[in-house]
Amino acid sequence: MSEETPQNPLNAPATRAPAVPPNNNPIDDRTGLAIMIMCGTSLIFALQDGLSRQLGSSYAPTFVVMLRYWFFAFFVLALVARQPGGLRRAIRSRHPYLQITRALLLVGEVVIMIEAFVRLGLVETHAIFTISPLLVAALSGPILGEKVGWRRWTAIFIGFVGILIVLQPGRSAFATEAMLPLIAALMFAVYGLLTRYVSRADPAIVSFFWTGIFGAVAITALGIWHWEWLAPIDWVWMALLCMLAATGHYLLIRAYELAEASALQPFAYTQLVWVSAIGVLVFGDELRLNVVIGATVVVGAGLFTLWRERQKAQQPGL
Known part of the structure; x- marks a missing residue:
C-alpha cells in the first residue's frame, strides 16, 4: 500500500502513500531514467496493494500494518544510521507534535485503505483515492496559507465531479x-500538507524517522491485540510485502535524487493502471465504465493542478 501541487516523496505517488524523504536539491537531473524508475516504483506499490488486499482478507488490517511497520522501522533505522549525525540528528525535531500527528495520520490511512481494498476492491478504491492531490490543493490555503487561484479551484471542482461519476449517487450500499x-484520501492529504509544513524547519530524514518509528509504535498499540500466527504461505506473502515496500521506498528516493518532483509526479498515476490490471486479472474486480470515466476525469484534473503549480513556481506572478 503501498504519498499533494507537485508532491514530494513524502506525500506521493498520487494513488499510493509512500513515506519517503525527498531530495530537494537533485545532484544529477537525469529525468528520463527517473521517469522509468517512477513507473517501476508505481508497479511495485501496486503489487504491494495487491498483497495487502490478500492478507487483509484473512487477518485484521491493524495486524497486517503492524508487521509491515516493524519491518519499515528497521528499514528507517538502517537508513538513518548512514546519514550524517545518525539517530541523534534524526530524532531532533522542531515540530515534534506535528511529526507525531503525521505518523498517526499515515498509519490510519494505510489501515483504512486495506479495509477498503477488501470491501471495494483495488480498482474502485484507487479510483476514489485519486482525489487526494486535489484535496491537497484545496486545503493548501487554510493549512499552509498558499493562494489557490480560480483555475485550480475549477480543477478541484471537476475532480469532485469525477468522484461523483465513480460513486454514482443513489447506490447507497456502495x-x-x-x-x-474518501476518508483515507483526506487523511493522506492532511498528512502531505503537514509534511510540507514541517519540512520548513526539519530535514527530510527527520520526518522520515518520525514517520517510521512513531508510526510503528502507534500501530503496535492497536495491532498487537489482533496477533495470530500466519499460515505458512501467508508468511511468504508478508515477507514479499515488506521487501516490496522497502524496495519501492528506496527506488522512490533514487527517482527524486535524479529529477524534480514536478516532473515525476504525473507518472505516479501509472499506479492506477497497474492496480486496475491486478484487481481485474487476479482478484476478479469489475472494471465498470463509470469508474473508468470518473477516474480519468479526476486524474486529468490532478494533472492540471500539477501543471499549474509548476507554472506558478516558474512564474511567481501567475
Whole structure:
C-alpha cells in the first residue's frame, strides 16, 4: 500500500502513500531514467496493494500494518544510521507534535485503505483515492496559507465531479463503503500538507524517522491485540510485502535524487493502471465504465493542478 501541487516523496505517488524523504536539491537531473524508475516504483506499490488486499482478507488490517511497520522501522533505522549525525540528528525535531500527528495520520490511512481494498476492491478504491492531490490543493490555503487561484479551484471542482461519476449517487450500499477511501484520501492529504509544513524547519530524514518509528509504535498499540500466527504461505506473502515496500521506498528516493518532483509526479498515476490490471486479472474486480470515466476525469484534473503549480513556481506572478 503501498504519498499533494507537485508532491514530494513524502506525500506521493498520487494513488499510493509512500513515506519517503525527498531530495530537494537533485545532484544529477537525469529525468528520463527517473521517469522509468517512477513507473517501476508505481508497479511495485501496486503489487504491494495487491498483497495487502490478500492478507487483509484473512487477518485484521491493524495486524497486517503492524508487521509491515516493524519491518519499515528497521528499514528507517538502517537508513538513518548512514546519514550524517545518525539517530541523534534524526530524532531532533522542531515540530515534534506535528511529526507525531503525521505518523498517526499515515498509519490510519494505510489501515483504512486495506479495509477498503477488501470491501471495494483495488480498482474502485484507487479510483476514489485519486482525489487526494486535489484535496491537497484545496486545503493548501487554510493549512499552509498558499493562494489557490480560480483555475485550480475549477480543477478541484471537476475532480469532485469525477468522484461523483465513480460513486454514482443513489447506490447507497456502495456509497457507504466508498467513504473509506474518501476518508483515507483526506487523511493522506492532511498528512502531505503537514509534511510540507514541517519540512520548513526539519530535514527530510527527520520526518522520515518520525514517520517510521512513531508510526510503528502507534500501530503496535492497536495491532498487537489482533496477533495470530500466519499460515505458512501467508508468511511468504508478508515477507514479499515488506521487501516490496522497502524496495519501492528506496527506488522512490533514487527517482527524486535524479529529477524534480514536478516532473515525476504525473507518472505516479501509472499506479492506477497497474492496480486496475491486478484487481481485474487476479482478484476478479469489475472494471465498470463509470469508474473508468470518473477516474480519468479526476486524474486529468490532478494533472492540471500539477501543471499549474509548476507554472506558478516558474512564474511567481501567475
